[in-house]
Amino acid sequence: MGRWGVQTMGRRVLLALLLALGCGFAVAQEPADKTVQLTIDYGDGVQKTFSAIDWKEKQTVFDVLQAAEKHPRGIKLKHRGSGAALFVSAIDDKANEGVGSNWTFQVNGTLGDRSCAIFDVQAGDKLLWKFGKNR
Secondary structure, three states: OOHHHHHHHHHHHHHHHHHHOOOOOOOOOOOOOOEEEEEEEOOOOOEEEEEEEEOOOOOEHHHHHHHHHHOOOOOOEEEEOOHHHOEEEEEOOEEOOOOOEEEEEEEOOEEOOOOOOOOEOOOOOEEEEEEEEOO
């Protein structure tokens, strides 16, 4: 083994020892992903996915929809009311039908149980807005 091989091996051993001892300065930690994913399912076989919308503290499901609306290839959003009484009435050309098909949302596979304007999301959450029959 040449001179450079010993030096490289020595650095690897030193790095391994530092890591084993828990010396945080040896290797920088990657920051946690601070995004959420949003999928719009139009109920007709078409979906639009925003794979990395920036996440912020106290962000709601509605805030994520508004971020998607501002995207260059975003969505069109219609709503009424505010806060706990906010109601999403249409996304793009699909409007709620009342008795027929309507928009509902899920966060990480769990159906929303309150207004999207007061439902907080966390970094890494997966949101789904789906158009379909009420169940």
